Amino acid sequence: MELLSEALPAVNFKSDFLFGELDSFSIFTIMMLLSEEYGVKMDATDATPKNFRSVDSLVKMVEEKLGYRQ
Numbered sequence: 001m002e003l004l005s006e007a008l009p010a011v012n013f014k015s016d017f018l019f020g021e022l023d024s025f026s027i028f029t030i031m032m033l034l035s036e037e038y039g040v041k042m043d044a045t046d047a048t049p050k051n052f053r054s055v056d057s058l059v060k061m062v063e064e065k066l067g068y069r070q
Contacts, residue, residue, distance in 0.1 A: 001013050001055050003033055003037060004030060004033060004055075007029055007030075007033055008026050008029060008030070011026055013055050014055075015054070016054070017053060017054075018052055018053060018054050018055065018057075018058075019049040019052040019053055022052060027047050027052060030052070030058070031046065031047065034058065034062055038062050038065075038066060040062055040065040040066060041065070042065075046061060
């Protein structure tokens with residue numbers, strides 16, 4: 001979460017509905033950071049309220065892309 005908080009300090013990453021805190025630039029920034037940090041391919045279909053609901057849902061999305069969860 002530190003990686004995201006540093007890039008987007010105005011966003012409350014502890015929010016119960018993170019997607020409501022984000023604008024399109026924030027979503028794009030998060031996708032790029034996660035892609036670069038974890039080497040996963042992100043595309044527009046990943047930018048859903050389900051995936052961006054919380055930090056936990058972002059973690060789940062990355063883990064699924066890495067093959068940690070199915």
